[in-house]
Amino acid sequence: MMNPEPGTQAQFAAALREADLPMPQGLCAWNGPDPARRFEVYRNNVRQGLLGALSSRFPAVERIVGRDFFTLMASEFISVNPPRSPVLLAYGEAFADFVAHFEAARSLVWLADVARLEWARGQAYHAADAEPLAATAFAALAPEALGDAVLTPHPSLSLLSSPFPVATLWAMNADEMPLAPIADWSGEDALIVRPHGLVRVYRLPPGAHAFFSALSGGESLGESAETALAAMPDFDLTAALALLIEAEAFIALHVRETSDAR
Amino acid sequence: MKPSHLPPRAGVGFKPEHFSEIDAARQPVGFFEVHAENYMGAGGPPHTRLARLREDYALSIHGVGLSIGSMQPLDRDHLARLKVLCERYQPESFSEHLAWSSHDTVFLNDLLPLPYTQDTLSRVVEHVDQVQEALGRQMLLENPATYLLFAESTLEETAFLAEVSRRTGCGLLLDVNNVFVAATNHHLDPYDYLARFPLDQVREIHLSGHSEATDDHSAPLLIDSHDTPVKDPVWALYAHVLERTGPVASLIEWDNDVPAWPVLKAEAEAANTLLAKARQRSAA
Amino acid sequence: MNKSLTALALAGSLASALAAVSVPSAAAAADKEKCYGVAMKGQNDCAAGAGTTCAGTSKVDYQANAWKYVPAGTCETMMTPKGGHGSLKQGPAPM
Numbered sequence: 001m002m003n004p005e006p007g008t009q010a011q012f013a014a015a016l017r018e019a020d021l022p023m024p025q026g027l028c029a030w031n032g033p034d035p036a037r038r039f040e041v042y043r044n045n046v047r048q049g050l051l052g053a054l055s056s057r058f059p060a061v062e063r064i065v066g067r068d069f070f071t072l073m074a075s076e077f078i079s080v081n082p083p084r085s086p087v088l089l090a091y092g093e094a095f096a097d098f099v100a101h102f103e104a105a106r107s108l109v110w111l112a113d114v115a116r117l118e119w120a121r122g123q124a125y126h127a128a129d130a131e132p133l134a135a136t137a138f139a140a141l142a143p144e145a146l147g148d149a150v151l152t153p154h155p156s157l158s159l160l161s162s163p164f165p166v167a168t169l170w171a172m173n174a175d176e177m178p179l180a181p182i183a184d185w186s187g188e189d190a191l192i193v194r195p196h197g198l199v200r201v202y203r204l205p206p207g208a209h210a211f212f213s214a215l216s217g218g219e220s221l222g223e224s225a226e227t228a229l230a231a232m233p234d235f236d237l238t239a240a241l242a243l244l245i246e247a248e249a250f251i252a253l254h255v256r257e258t259s260d261a262r
Numbered sequence: 263m264k265p266s267h268l269p270p271r272a273g274v275g276f277k278p279e280h281f282s283e284i285d286a287a288r289q290p291v292g293f294f295e296v297h298a299e300n301y302m303g304a305g306g307p308p309h310t311r312l313a314r315l316r317e318d319y320a321l322s323i324h325g326v327g328l329s330i331g332s333m334q335p336l337d338r339d340h341l342a343r344l345k346v347l348c349e350r351y352q353p354e355s356f357s358e359h360l361a362w363s364s365h366d367t368v369f370l371n372d373l374l375p376l377p378y379t380q381d382t383l384s385r386v387v388e389h390v391d392q393v394q395e396a397l398g399r400q401m402l403l404e405n406p407a408t409y410l411l412f413a414e415s416t417l418e419e420t421a422f423l424a425e426v427s428r429r430t431g432c433g434l435l436l437d438v439n440n441v442f443v444a445a446t447n448h449h450l451d452p453y454d455y456l457a458r459f460p461l462d463q464v465r466e467i468h469l470s471g472h473s474e475a476t477d478d479h480s481a482p483l484l485i486d487s488h489d490t491p492v493k494d495p496v497w498a499l500y501a502h503v504l505e506r507t508g509p510v511a512s513l514i515e516w517d518n519d520v521p522a523w524p525v526l527k528a529e530a531e532a533a534n535t536l537l538a539k540a541r542q543r544s545a546a
Numbered sequence: 547m548n549k550s551l552t553a554l555a556l557a558g559s560l561a562s563a564l565a566a567v568s569v570p571s572a573a574a575a576a577d578k579e580k581c582y583g584v585a586m587k588g589q590n591d592c593a594a595g596a597g598t599t600c601a602g603t604s605k606v607d608y609q610a611n612a613w614k615y616v617p618a619g620t621c622e623t624m625m626t627p628k629g630g631h632g633s634l635k636q637g638p639a640p641m
Contacts, residue, residue, distance in 0.1 A: 147553045
């Protein structure tokens, strides 16, 4: 990088972000030049403010690794991936990928997926509002139309598939479940949605991830059921439909005209 | 251009954790203020709460990320987001800071100081004009809490603010705590600063707590930490300001170590007591 | 796949599902009630944050000290993968 011109905001900004750089030129205080400690207030404020934003976005990750380690990891993230927008509620999307490649956290191979789940929760919290479909909308469908029903996902809906017990790991570190050793260390899929005021996290039964992915992608109920069965032979359609209704994860339904309709 | 028109009463910076208590009964609060950037999501509980508050109270939207003091052009996307927010909630007031917070494409998340020169003055005037034109309303510009000075400065902060206001028609947000913090940090008399401040342009006042540190030479250095009650010398300065301005909308800001609602309410009531005295004086 | 069979299977599953999910509205009501109270902290602020005070916040070279840092927190409690890929109890995680 070229050295920024002395006395400019470019130089001030660079020195704020890089603790190794000297203080910018042209600064002073009433009692002398080179007010290093005064400049340090700004430097610390930038750092602490962004650390605070990440720590409130990824509280379970912080609880898992402890405050010191989180501070180290988040500081590294901030230096390579500073916010590009003043809207900090959208800051941290790249954090999970960063965690996945963070050398010192390599022993926690599952940590990045916990970060992905927390990011999804934050996105769901701020997503657009929409009234979810009531159970009666499904009950009212003619049985023969069911297979061609196409659903519109709630704007807050997201799905996560993990080779680790991500939902349990998250729940235990978000005071949703008591903290305990996880005996059954199997992969978990999660559905994250905020149909009303609260963000909900559902642990999905086998095949349901494929089912909900297909539905969100615009496949009909019939096609999605087939997709899920193909992906997971012991896919339980009843359980998936029950979850679909309970999670209130979809907002609209229409029956597609099939090409062979007479 | 729609003028800023908050009621001349005490207001409180809104924190979501206080919502239930606030919503349970009418509060002795003239308005609430929120940070614009925290309401730039598409939906969700932040908007649900704000819309509910808006039904009962006047609203001030206070930006913390527009970077008006940047030497680079304003972020048009961000300005567009502010416009959407102001159109949605029709706040009585929109305010921002005499500071910068972005450079290139990086958001630095702090209210950073700028030198006061003819150059920076024209840039700030240009930006304030742009904001007011985009939003179709008068904005308020806030005096910053600063920790250091620039050798190249040729204008006093008070003269700088007066000139921005004169050229753009913007109102001023006088942060009395910032006056006390900056005056202490720069070894100035805060009353002298206020004597030079264009008080006739003040449309809102901010009150908050600060913390104490020391600088490179062990001189006192106050930090604008918003984590304590308003301190006595700041209350005294505030009373002094009200004697000159008459009643002005006055906000209690408490952003770190946020206390229980009754504590904030008591701070607002203390401000209301001083505002009532100012009203009596104006009536007399 | 036989389309009519799928339709039948779907209709049957939906009937069972609707019977199983008798109280979605209760969850919805609780959500609505709690919505106001539950807050993710706002991210943008205009105050100097905790730790901003220069006293006691010396420059720390985290990179150089990285070797010292090992994850602490709750991870040790949970890092006990055993029992292989046994059956995991399914169902919605409590929220």
